[in-house]
Amino acid sequence: MATRIKEKAAKIAQTREKRPHAIAKHIRISPSKVNVVLDTVRGKTVNDALALLESTPKSAAEPITKLINSAVANAEHNLNIPRIDLFVAEVYSGAGPILKRTMPRAKGRAYRINKRTSHITVILDTLKEVK
Numbered sequence: 001m002a003t004r005i006k007e008k009a010a011k012i013a014q015t016r017e018k019r020p021h022a023i024a025k026h027i028r029i030s031p032s033k034v035n036v037v038l039d040t041v042r043g044k045t046v047n048d049a050l051a052l053l054e055s056t057p058k059s060a061a062e063p064i065t066k067l068i069n070s071a072v073a074n075a076e077h078n079l080n081i082p083r084i085d086l087f088v089a090e091v092y093s094g095a096g097p098i099l100k101r102t103m104p105r106a107k108g109r110a111y112r113i114n115k116r117t118s119h120i121t122v123i124l125d126t127l128k129e130v131k
Helices: 002-015 031-041 046-054 061-078
Strands: 021-027 086-095 099-104 110-115 118-126
Touching: 021 061, 031 046, 031 061, 031 086, 031 118, 046 061, 046 086, 061 086, 061 118
Parallel strands: none
Antiparallel strands: 021 118, 086 118, 099 110
16 A cells, blocks of 8 residues: 555646645635636736726625735745736636525425535736747
């Protein structure tokens, strides 16, 4: 069993994302509502994306702003990439766990209410590679 641990670790390191990224999990907004805001940010430079999010009245704008700032900090600290060279290469959200609640209805029935959560991922890339 222990003979393949090094092989597995090497394979994981090889397939790991090399670009600066950040992930936020268990955000209490449904993925469909988050995707509306993500579509406005995708492909923009970091400064343009943050300016757009600042003026967006959606509730998903705040966690996405924090997430982009976190990815920028990861790029600057870990990979020594300046903020000016970064753009939002990929950004997507997936479904997280669903909080299941019930609403009492007439005649002893109960309707289910699904309170959805999101996992949001932001991957940045440098502008120099695109040119």
